[in-house]
Amino acid sequence: MHDPLMQRFTEMLAHLVGLAPTPSNPAGRQAVREYMIGWLIRLGFDITEHGDDPTSQVVIASRGGKGLRLGLCGHYDVEEAGDGWSTPPFELTLQGGRLLGRGVADNLGPLVLRLLVLETLGRDTPTAPLLWVLQGEEETGSPVAHALYPTLPWPQVDLWIEETGYFERDGAQRFLARDLDATGQRVVDALEAVARQAGRGFTIHPRYLNKAFGESRCPFLTHLVRGRPYVALGPNDPDSRIHHIGESLAPDNIRFAMTQFEILLTAAMNAQTPTQI
Secondary structure (H helix, E strand, O other): OOOHHHHHHHHHHHHHHHOOOOOOOHHHHHHHHHHHHHHHHHOOOEEEEEOOOOOOOEEEEEEOOOOOOEEEEEEOOOOOOOOOOOOOOOOOEEEOOEEEOOOHHHHHHHHHHHHHHHHHHOOOOOOOOEEEEEEOOHHHOOHHHHHHHHHOOOOOOOEEEOOOOEEOOOOOEEEEEEOOOHHHHHHHHHHHHHHHHOOOOEEEEOOOOOOOOOHHHOHHHHHHHOOOOEEEOOOEOOOOOOOOOOOEEOHHHHHHHHHHHHHHHHHHHHOOOOOOO
16 A cells, blocks of 8 residues: 555554454453553543443543534444454455455444544644544443443533444445534535545435444443434445454545545534534
8 A cells, every 4th residue: 555644544453453352352452442542642632431341441532622522432342253254354454455354344443544534633733622432342232331321421512423434335425414403514515525526426314323233222322412413424335244254444435534534623623503603
């Protein structure tokens, strides 16, 4: 790969995939959690950790800024590998023009993507205010998150961002969005504009991202979003094969998702909430 940013992405993702942060490997989950915290601190976030078990703690990272407060969600655990892989599941492999490895799409790749965009901007570059919520048991039903989220004091979030989003096989964007207000719609308009400038189709689907345990059992949707403006943004596509053999991401979608995440941060910074107008 000749793109330095994609080369860095690949190196970081290979490291996290190699830690194998599965339900059966608590040391791997703890290592990814600590990796994320170290990065977030360097990027200027304040960190709080909740829960007694360091392999499943909820991590809340916050950073100030201007404009709409964006709420990001994610998880640092991945599904068990399963049998039948044609490549080592915990060694990142470029095959058939795609990056293969357990957890690349759900959710390690989107985590790395967002970290790298923030690093590229620099911690002193103004962005929208950010609240980033991470948990470590998404693949086993999120018991700690379900118990803790209702007890924690949450700031007002103007726009919640799902752990990832989707593209079609032809590169068109399948953009999931719910309950947008006027300012949230302006942010989405900016994301649509950059997609169309890149020659990608863009279709809004008024629904949440599908969840393995169902919408009602997702702590992010049930305890945090709860009818607030919501969008799904990230590099996944129908061939990502989440939870299946051969989980993968397409480099073109990764790179474009980086561009859109940067546009999101800028558009939200320049937007005004109804109380600011």
